Amino acid sequence: MVSPLLSVSNLHKTYGSGPSAFEALKGLDLDIAEGESIAIIGKSGSGKSTLMHLLALLDRPTFGSIVLDGTDTSRLSAKQLNQTRNSAFGFVFQQFFLNAQASVLDNVTLPLKIAGVGRRERTAQGIAALAQLELDDKAGNRANDLSGGQKQRVVIARALINQPRVIFADEPTGNLDTATGTVVEDILFDLNRRRGINLVVVTHDEELASRCDRRIYIRDGLIAAREAVAA
Amino acid sequence: MKGVDVLATAFRNAFRSRLRTSLTVLAIFIGAFTLSLTNGLGTGINQYIDDTVASVGVDDVMTVTKASEEEPTEGPAEYDPNQIATDGAPGATATALTDDDIDTIADIDGVESVEPSKSVLVDYVRHDDGTRYQLSVAELVPGMRMELVAGEQVDLDATDPELVLPESYVEPLDLGSAADAVGQTVALAVTDATGEQVTTEATVVGVAEPGVITMGGAVPNDVLAEELYDLQTTGAPEAETTRYAEASVSFDTTGGAAQTEALQDRLADAGFTGSTLEDQLGTITAVIDGIVLVLNGFAVIALVAAGIGIVNTLFMAVQERTREVGLMKAMGLSSGRVFSLFSIEAVVIGLVGSALGVLGAVGAGQLVNSVSGDLLADLPGLTLIAFDPVSIATVVLGVMAIALLAGTLPALRAARQDPISSLRYE
Numbered sequence: 001m002v003s004p005l006l007s008v009s010n011l012h013k014t015y016g017s018g019p020s021a022f023e024a025l026k027g028l029d030l031d032i033a034e035g036e037s038i039a040i041i042g043k044s045g046s047g048k049s050t051l052m053h054l055l056a057l058l059d060r061p062t063f064g065s066i067v068l069d070g071t072d073t074s075r076l077s078a079k080q081l082n083q084t085r086n087s088a089f090g091f092v093f094q095q096f097f098l099n100a101q102a103s104v105l106d107n108v109t110l111p112l113k114i115a116g117v118g119r120r121e122r123t124a125q126g127i128a129a130l131a132q133l134e135l136d137d138k139a140g141n142r143a144n145d146l147s148g149g150q151k152q153r154v155v156i157a158r159a160l161i162n163q164p165r166v167i168f169a170d171e172p173t174g175n176l177d178t179a180t181g182t183v184v185e186d187i188l189f190d191l192n193r194r195r196g197i198n199l200v201v202v203t204h205d206e207e208l209a210s211r212c213d214r215r216i217y218i219r220d221g222l223i224a225a226r227e228a229v230a231a
Numbered sequence: 232m233k234g235v236d237v238l239a240t241a242f243r244n245a246f247r248s249r250l251r252t253s254l255t256v257l258a259i260f261i262g263a264f265t266l267s268l269t270n271g272l273g274t275g276i277n278q279y280i281d282d283t284v285a286s287v288g289v290d291d292v293m294t295v296t297k298a299s300e301e302e303p304t305e306g307p308a309e310y311d312p313n314q315i316a317t318d319g320a321p322g323a324t325a326t327a328l329t330d331d332d333i334d335t336i337a338d339i340d341g342v343e344s345v346e347p348s349k350s351v352l353v354d355y356v357r358h359d360d361g362t363r364y365q366l367s368v369a370e371l372v373p374g375m376r377m378e379l380v381a382g383e384q385v386d387l388d389a390t391d392p393e394l395v396l397p398e399s400y401v402e403p404l405d406l407g408s409a410a411d412a413v414g415q416t417v418a419l420a421v422t423d424a425t426g427e428q429v430t431t432e433a434t435v436v437g438v439a440e441p442g443v444i445t446m447g448g449a450v451p452n453d454v455l456a457e458e459l460y461d462l463q464t465t466g467a468p469e470a471e472t473t474r475y476a477e478a479s480v481s482f483d484t485t486g487g488a489a490q491t492e493a494l495q496d497r498l499a500d501a502g503f504t505g506s507t508l509e510d511q512l513g514t515i516t517a518v519i520d521g522i523v524l525v526l527n528g529f530a531v532i533a534l535v536a537a538g539i540g541i542v543n544t545l546f547m548a549v550q551e552r553t554r555e556v557g558l559m560k561a562m563g564l565s566s567g568r569v570f571s572l573f574s575i576e577a578v579v580i581g582l583v584g585s586a587l588g589v590l591g592a593v594g595a596g597q598l599v600n601s602v603s604g605d606l607l608a609d610l611p612g613l614t615l616i617a618f619d620p621v622s623i624a625t626v627v628l629g630v631m632a633i634a635l636l637a638g639t640l641p642a643l644r645a646a647r648q649d650p651i652s653s654l655r656y657e
Contacts, residue, residue, distance in 0.1 A: 053651050058561055079565065086563025093654065097558045098593075101247060114564045116233045 003070060004119040005165065005198060006029040006055060011064035013050050013081060013221075022199060025170040025223035027064070037192045037199035039209035042218035049170070052202045056089055056168045057081050086115050090159025092188075092195075094171035096151045100144040107143050108157045119192065129157040133187065134163065149180035156187055167191070173208060232568050241575035244585075248548065249520025252580060255544045257538070259584025259630060260591065262534035267592030267626050269530055272525030275450035275617035277516055287526040291484045293491075295336060295345070296477045297326040327474035330504070341482055347475035349460040354420040354428060356396075356449070360403040364421070365646040366400070368459070369448035377450065381583055382413035382437030385452040392433040392455035396418075397448065421459055424467030431458055435569070436514075480505060534630060537584070538637040539642045540579050544643035549573065551650075556645050557653020561643060563632065567614055570646035579630050589623050 013025040019048065024047045031036055032055075042048035051061045054066060057073055061229040065071045068084070076084065090111075098107050109117075110127040117125075138146065140160040152172065159167050169188065173181030189211055192199045201212060209215050217225040232240075244250055328336075328347060337345045353361035377384060377395060384391045396417070398409060406412035412435050420430045433455050451459065482494055491507060498505040549556070556569055596616035601617040 057559075058651050077298050082563040082565050085561065085565075090560055091558075095554075097554055097654065099555055103468050110559065111562045113566075114232050114559060118233070118234075119236075 005034045006032040006035075006091075007031075007067040008055070009065055009067075011051070011054060011066070012062045013047075013054060013059070014062045024221055025061070028218075028221070028223055030216065030223070032198060032200070033222065034200060035192070035196040037189065037198060037212040038115070038201070038212065039212035039215045040200065040202045040218060041204070041206075041209050042074060042224075043213055046218045047221040048202050048218045051168060052168055052200060055200060056091070056166075057085055071138070086111060087162055088165045090162065090164035090167040091156050092152070092159050092167060092169040092172045094174040096155050096175070098143040098151055098154060100142070102143060102152055103139065104130065104141050104146070105139040105153055108139075108161055111162045124160055126157075129161045132160070133157045147180075148176050149183060152176060152180075152184050153187065156184070156191075162198075164197060166200060169201045170206075171203055172201065173205065174203075178180055181208075232564060235645060237568060237574060239364060241572050242579050244548070244552075245571065245576045248551075251256060251544055251547065255540045255580055256584040256587065258537035258540045259534070259581060259634070260588040262530055263585040263588025263626055263630050264531055264591045264595070265588075266527060266530035267315045267589045267618070267623065268524055269526035270622045270626065271592060271596050271616040271618050273519060273527070274594040274619055274622060275586055276519050278617050279518060279613045280512060280519075287564050291481055293480050293482065293495070293507045294348075294477050295328075295480050295505045296501050297328050297332060298502050299500065299505045322588070327476060328478055328503075329475075332471045333475070333478060335501055336478060336480060336498070336503060339494075339497050341490070343481045343483060344479050345478050347478045349456060350476055351451075351459040353449075354422055354458065356400065356404065357418050357420070358406055358415065361405050362403065363420075363617065364403055366398065367448045368456075369450050369526060377437070380408040380438045382435070385436055387453050390454060392431065392458055393436045393452040394433045394455055396435050396449045398438050398440060400449075406435070412438050415589040419455075419459065421463045423462055423465040425465070427639045429462050429465075431455075431462060439611045451557040454477070486491050486607055518555065534633055538633045539581055541634050541637040542640055543639055544580070545573055545577055546644070547640045548576070548646045552645075553653045554649065556648050557650040560648065560650040561654065566646040570642045573642035574635060574638045577634045577642070581634025581637075584634075585627045589626055589631075593618055593623075595600045 006027060008030040011025050011028040011030075012023070015022045015024060027161060028051065030051075040048045040051060049080055049198075050059075054061050057066070057076075059070075060074065068088075071079070073084075088177060099110075101164075105123065105126045109122040109153055112122045112125060127136055127139060130139055133156060135150065138150065143151065146154065156167075167188070172188065172204075183206055188199060188201075191197050199212065201208065201211055210213055213228065215225075215227040216223055217227075252631050269282070306388045333345055333347050336342060349370050353366045356366040373603050380398050382395070385395050396406075396412065397406075401407075401409050401412045404412075404417065408414055415435050418430045418437060419434050420428050422428050433451065439450070480498075482491070484491070486493075495505045495507075521592075560566070560569065596618065599616050600614055603613075606612055607615070
């Protein structure tokens with residue numbers, strides 16, 4: 001068997017300390033294979049967001065290990081973690097988090113700017129990423145002037161621009177109407193299928209979850225159920 | 232993130248909230264404007280004094296007087312037959328130097344040459360048979376330079392009597408224009424020791440602008456000065472002719488201030504007081520520097536207040552951009568870069584404010600100078616507010632440093648932001 005892209009074992013995360021300590025994750029194990037799409041489902045407070053933050057290396061676990069591509073991430077320095085997030089991960093958020101005043105192109109090329117890519121190269125890649133999402137004609141517009149669906153497509157272009165291996169999507173369709181949401185879902189799953197980019201989707205939406213290869217139900221910091229779509 | 236991009240982003244961020252940034256920039260503008268103006272005032276006045284110094288004397292000459300042997304005491308001073316009146320305040324006297332004293336001074340180590348000042352009291356000056364006018368005569372030290380309207384400086388080695396006449400005498404003496412006056416002959420009258428008034432003639436070689444120190448005085452060359460002195464002392468007992476109020480001592484300046492001071496100490500040991508031009512002008516410049524310092528103090532207070540404005544502005548910016556910072560950190564931007572982004576934003580605000588302030592001050596200075604040129608017509612050559620590149624650069628860099636310091640606290644807060652809590656939404 002091929003070693004998994006992300007492997008999590010006995011993951012614990014505790015917020016605070018002493019009597020007010022809150023244990024968000026209580027020893028969780030999970031393997032994510034290369035090219036897999038996975039949905040993390042749970043009520044608010046179940047620990048699903050904490051799990052995603054740990055998987056995305058935005059936070060460090062209190063106990064337990066996260067192995068990315070054979071590397072124990074607890075051994076990585078802050079700088080290496082920054083680099084890993086910048087080059088291997090893409091983020092799609094429910095709230096878009098676009099810089100409203102800046103142009104669409106500037107928003108999309110932000111990860112490349114952080115990576116230290118030159119302006120010319122950034123623009124070329126940015127236009128290419130926008131073209132994939134049929135937004136290249138909006139490159140010069142201000143992000144604020146776009147519709148919700150367009151904004152989310154800009155966010156996906158931003159997540160794609162550094163050729164990531166994993167896209168973390170936190171309620172990616174939560175702010176969109178059903179029709180637009182479906183378009184965005186189609187784009188994400190198309191990327192997963194055709195380019196082999198892993199998808200980690202955190203959602204309440206059963207319909208979105210059902211399109212993923214696997215569904216992980218989280219309850220009280222532990223995996224309550226695992227479901228795989230019969231292939 | 233590349234350095235260029237950090238700079239560009241910080242610059243753009245600084246002007247994202249235009250009104251807020253403009254107000255902060257205005258506060259800095261006021262501080263930098265005031266500081267530049269007060270600095271410029273000090274520079275202008277000191278520059279004027281420096282320029283004037285060249286027309287008063289030269290820096291390798293010191294004026295030597297005999298030190299009063301007695302400490303000034305209260306009550307009436309005892310009569311000293313060697314006391315003579317000096318140029319100072321009315322009634323001020325100094326102990327005169329004798330020929331022996333001159334020889335003593337000449338023997339002192341470090342003295343290159345000594346020349347007793349022969350003070351001449353001219354009764355009047357007159358052109359052709361016109362009106363007679365009073366005239367004071369200043370002494371010229373080699374190297375001294377006057378601001379001339381026409382003609383040239385007196386030639387110290389000339390064999391014919393020459394003098395430079397103040398501009399204010401040209402018209403009353405009926406010499407025509409300043410240029411016409413050059414080359415004409417005037418008569419100078421002195422009263423000799425026997426009470427008889429005698430005249431001698433001299434050629435006008437130059438016409439001088441009135442300066443602060445030589446204001447209204449004519450400057451003769453050596454031949455004329457000798458001649459006037461000889462005429463004045465004709466018939467006087469020898470003891471009278473060999474008494475001088477002061478002497479000019481030339482010394483080597485290559486040794487710097489320490490050597491000059493050592494020479495002054497040796498003169499003091501021998502019973503004389505030597506004072507350089509710097510000593511004499513030191514008091515004036517010290518007072519001006521003091522006033523400028525106080526004014527600068529007020530400007531700096533304004534700048535500190537503006538600095539607090541920067542702190543405030545940036546805290547608001549950090550607050551506003553919480554999510555943006557969180558997102559950039561999630562995408563791998565290091566805390567150090569976040570810190571630089573906000574620090575540089577502060578410096579940009581400081582740079583814009585101080586650059587505008589300095590430019591405004593230069594403009595205002597120009598305006599003040601053109602007005603003061605009319606108000607202070609008695610001080611030709613005075614640029615009331617002058618700017619030298621060093622002090623302008625100091626103001627701009629200083630304000631940028633204050634801004635950098637002010638930006639530290641907000642930048643630190645931004646750098647420490649946790650991406651997860653920044654991106655949380657409820």
